[in-house]
Amino acid sequence: MASDHLSAETFSFKDVNPAVYVLAAVLLAYPLFASNFFIFQIAAYSLILGTIALSLMMLAGYGGMVSLAQLSAAGLAGYLMAILGQNSSDVMGLGWPWWLAVIVSILSAALFSTLVGAIAVRTEGIYTIMITLAIAVAFFYFTRQNYVLFNGFSGYAGILPPTLFGINLRDPVPFYYLSLFVASGFFGAVLYSSRSAFGLSLQAIRDNPRRMRALGYNTSMHRIAAFFLSGIIAGTAGVLLVWFNARISPGSIGVDVVIDILVIAVIGGMRHPIGPFLGAVAFVLLENFAIDLIDRERFNTVIGTAFLLVVLFSPDGILGIWQGLLRRLKLARPSKHSRSRQSDNASSDATSTDSAPT
Amino acid sequence: MQQSSTPATPGIDALSRLQSAGRYALELEAVSRHFGALVALADINITLEAGERRAVLGSNGAGKTTLFNAITGDFLPTTGSVRLFGEDVTDLPSHERIRRGLRRTYQISLLFDGLSVIDNIYLACRGQRRGRYSLRRTRRDDSSMHSAETLIAAVFLEDVRNSLVAELSYGQQRQLEIALALAGAPRLILFDEPAAGLSPVERSGLVEILQALPKHIAYIIIEHDMDVALRVVQSVTMMHNGRIFKEGTPEEIENDPEVQELYLGQGHGTD
Amino acid sequence: MRRFFEHHTVWAIAILLASVIFLWMVFAVWPEWLVNAIGRKKTFVGTFLNGVTLGGLYFLVASGFTLVFGLMRNVNLAHGSMYLLGGYIGYEVAEASGSWFLALVVAFVAVALIGILLQVLVFRRMEGDDLRQTLVTIGISIVAADLMLAFWSGNTYQFQPPDWLYGTIQLPIVSLIKSDGSAVFIKYPLYRFTVLGVAVAVGIALWLLLNRTRIGMMIRAGVNDRDMLAASGVNVQLVFALVFAIGAGLAGFAGVIGGSALSISPGEDIRYLLASLVVVIVGGLGSISGAAIGALIIGLAEQFGLAYFPTYGVVLTFLIMVVVLAVRPQGIMGGR
Numbered sequence: 001m002a003s004d005h006l007s008a009e010t011f012s013f014k015d016v017n018p019a020v021y022v023l024a025a026v027l028l029a030y031p032l033f034a035s036n037f038f039i040f041q042i043a044a045y046s047l048i049l050g051t052i053a054l055s056l057m058m059l060a061g062y063g064g065m066v067s068l069a070q071l072s073a074a075g076l077a078g079y080l081m082a083i084l085g086q087n088s089s090d091v092m093g094l095g096w097p098w099w100l101a102v103i104v105s106i107l108s109a110a111l112f113s114t115l116v117g118a119i120a121v122r123t124e125g126i127y128t129i130m131i132t133l134a135i136a137v138a139f140f141y142f143t144r145q146n147y148v149l150f151n152g153f154s155g156y157a158g159i160l161p162p163t164l165f166g167i168n169l170r171d172p173v174p175f176y177y178l179s180l181f182v183a184s185g186f187f188g189a190v191l192y193s194s195r196s197a198f199g200l201s202l203q204a205i206r207d208n209p210r211r212m213r214a215l216g217y218n219t220s221m222h223r224i225a226a227f228f229l230s231g232i233i234a235g236t237a238g239v240l241l242v243w244f245n246a247r248i249s250p251g252s253i254g255v256d257v258v259i260d261i262l263v264i265a266v267i268g269g270m271r272h273p274i275g276p277f278l279g280a281v282a283f284v285l286l287e288n289f290a291i292d293l294i295d296r297e298r299f300n301t302v303i304g305t306a307f308l309l310v311v312l313f314s315p316d317g318i319l320g321i322w323q324g325l326l327r328r329l330k331l332a333r334p335s336k337h338s339r340s341r342q343s344d345n346a347s348s349d350a351t352s353t354d355s356a357p358t
Numbered sequence: 359m360q361q362s363s364t365p366a367t368p369g370i371d372a373l374s375r376l377q378s379a380g381r382y383a384l385e386l387e388a389v390s391r392h393f394g395a396l397v398a399l400a401d402i403n404i405t406l407e408a409g410e411r412r413a414v415l416g417s418n419g420a421g422k423t424t425l426f427n428a429i430t431g432d433f434l435p436t437t438g439s440v441r442l443f444g445e446d447v448t449d450l451p452s453h454e455r456i457r458r459g460l461r462r463t464y465q466i467s468l469l470f471d472g473l474s475v476i477d478n479i480y481l482a483c484r485g486q487r488r489g490r491y492s493l494r495r496t497r498r499d500d501s502s503m504h505s506a507e508t509l510i511a512a513v514f515l516e517d518v519r520n521s522l523v524a525e526l527s528y529g530q531q532r533q534l535e536i537a538l539a540l541a542g543a544p545r546l547i548l549f550d551e552p553a554a555g556l557s558p559v560e561r562s563g564l565v566e567i568l569q570a571l572p573k574h575i576a577y578i579i580i581e582h583d584m585d586v587a588l589r590v591v592q593s594v595t596m597m598h599n600g601r602i603f604k605e606g607t608p609e610e611i612e613n614d615p616e617v618q619e620l621y622l623g624q625g626h627g628t629d
Numbered sequence: 630m631r632r633f634f635e636h637h638t639v640w641a642i643a644i645l646l647a648s649v650i651f652l653w654m655v656f657a658v659w660p661e662w663l664v665n666a667i668g669r670k671k672t673f674v675g676t677f678l679n680g681v682t683l684g685g686l687y688f689l690v691a692s693g694f695t696l697v698f699g700l701m702r703n704v705n706l707a708h709g710s711m712y713l714l715g716g717y718i719g720y721e722v723a724e725a726s727g728s729w730f731l732a733l734v735v736a737f738v739a740v741a742l743i744g745i746l747l748q749v750l751v752f753r754r755m756e757g758d759d760l761r762q763t764l765v766t767i768g769i770s771i772v773a774a775d776l777m778l779a780f781w782s783g784n785t786y787q788f789q790p791p792d793w794l795y796g797t798i799q800l801p802i803v804s805l806i807k808s809d810g811s812a813v814f815i816k817y818p819l820y821r822f823t824v825l826g827v828a829v830a831v832g833i834a835l836w837l838l839l840n841r842t843r844i845g846m847m848i849r850a851g852v853n854d855r856d857m858l859a860a861s862g863v864n865v866q867l868v869f870a871l872v873f874a875i876g877a878g879l880a881g882f883a884g885v886i887g888g889s890a891l892s893i894s895p896g897e898d899i900r901y902l903l904a905s906l907v908v909v910i911v912g913g914l915g916s917i918s919g920a921a922i923g924a925l926i927i928g929l930a931e932q933f934g935l936a937y938f939p940t941y942g943v944v945l946t947f948l949i950m951v952v953v954l955a956v957r958p959q960g961i962m963g964g965r
Contacts (some may be wrong), residue, residue: 140941147940
């Protein structure tokens, strides 16, 4: 669907699909009609998980590199917030001002991700998954073993966001808006730059790295740069996540959670940045309400089965199912809408995918 | 890097570049390439003058494509040196060689299936310019986009400008392949069997495109179709089992009894 | 050997020197200054033996992983689950029948059958799509881990191998000389040596299978060129299913061996999956000899890390992986 080509056109608000405005309005007004539980535990949490999964989607969907070390980057940022800022565990907690701790944490996560990328791009394809999984697991074991920096098994607690202008950022509504701001900002940035020189290059490297080299591109540097950018996204989400939980421990970055991020991205769909957020909402709803369907203890069986079904039957996830439905609708009444639909697609990325499957 | 300061010229007519190019576009000195015990290239010496057009002929497995890979840097030669436009590039990675004006096409289409035709060409034009890491969307008045629009017209693909590469016909994909090689400011192009799989009409179109290339662009063409190959070159190198077996003008090669016996007249269709 | 010496003289001298020093450290009685510097000799020799036997266990797990990848390009991230499942099944069989050997056999066969089922029902349908296959194995490992937790709970299980495998043997290595002049010899559990012996035996068996049998010839041909294998009229699916069976069966087998040396509990699947990943990344994907070398290196690194710098042990393993990837991305024995 890259026929909805945009690189020559300049951006204009008139071109945006009306559905985007409706969605934006709903998201902004959401706290007016939702309970605190739904604002904080469901919505804010979904936005944070979706942002971490977005950093994976960007690498996997556009770059063809499935990195399982995204949560580790986010986790590193979270740990650094505890180490540099304040915590209630009587270990570390250097007491830096919150804004400095945030900046350093995010940059460190980006640096970590860059290093992961530098290692991973030494090889190609399926190796990336193996190497990043090995890194993620090694990082998990390391935080569990190391007491000097990471306070070992128990990790850190009491990591709280600041109070600004009398507003406690951890109150559900402010925290929701903070998460929404971060998530939509990165969503827009990824969507916008997917059609920049860098974004297009990344997709071209996914399609055919050898040809990109033959065109004069340093494909390794492009891939590493993509890891850097995704590290910024993951790191920022990691800061939000540690504020959300108020604590972090090796369990927060364990393999099961690492895999959860992959599950979210795959279930949502990796062809468009909206996918990770769809996946996150589905995941969080399932996590919270699976208890009503079956034994809560068996949540992993449910989510694992859902994941398997998606991989086996709908490789593009919820997004793929949604587009399949749209296509069928279009087929049902072809003449009337097909034309306008196409121009619609060309101008609003929100309902169309930017890239073909890997 | 010096090319990054190039003004917004359409890719094909970087004529000014010619003066600084020096005498030789390419000099291969004693280049060999081994794959384990297999000798794919043995002691290859080729010099190509600036603007010279040459065909490399030989049966399958003669080492022609390996030769291209050694020139582009896809494989490093086991021994020997490669000089491009007077500069030793033996140890330079391929993207550095591209920046010095080298291009190639591939036997099988190596295009970006998930992107549109214009994006393919745009990336090819952008490859040698600044701003490859830019996160801003490209505007229509961008110089690379401008070059891309010129090139898409030169290879007659305007009609499918926004189509995905995966949706193109085979012939169109071959045209796009050539457009990618023409992007930037090429001074030496390696064509790897550009006519393979094309219809007779498409073949004569290809000959036209090749003959219409600016005079300062040197190229080497691997081609099994003698009608195409001998019409678009000034010199011919025959290869056999990884070695150079004969060199000469198209006429000399065509009339050489040994060559005739070995290759000509035998149907070498596709690889 | 001689050629190696001629081509890499510096390396050869370094290796020779290192071996001499190592042999001296194993067999000599340590002088005072060395004990002061790096601790007791008993710790050193014990760590070394632990490392080698752990390497043997890792080889058992990783050889199946690498065998499957080499032929089918299938990165089976459920390999750790197969290890754990083999351990549990073996435990149940041993409990019910009282025979540890029967447990070994049943664990191998049962997990091998599951492997065949997976190959025939799932992976065969998505041949050539590496990423999807890998995602499927991740899905399977999530569900499998949860179901095993449901069935066997979070308890830790331990095997009872036959008595004659228990106990320790005294090695002809002097640990220290007591003040009365009598020598103290180093002792080591017999079972650990058994693990090593089994690993060596499995390694030899795999080598014989691959190099001396017709089916092995087919497998090797398939590793080099899958299309050629198909073109030669071999029933490729049969070969694939067989290899998957061997690979999975080895994981189940290793579950009993490893479960007896250490123990089995939830989380072990991840541990052995990580070990397999690192071992094959270091050794080279698809290479049995690479798996052996990688397993030895990682086993030693882990044990020495644990003994000499406990809070940074994992980092050592990880650093080895990074260094190998930087110098030789295809792994030590990996081809391109």
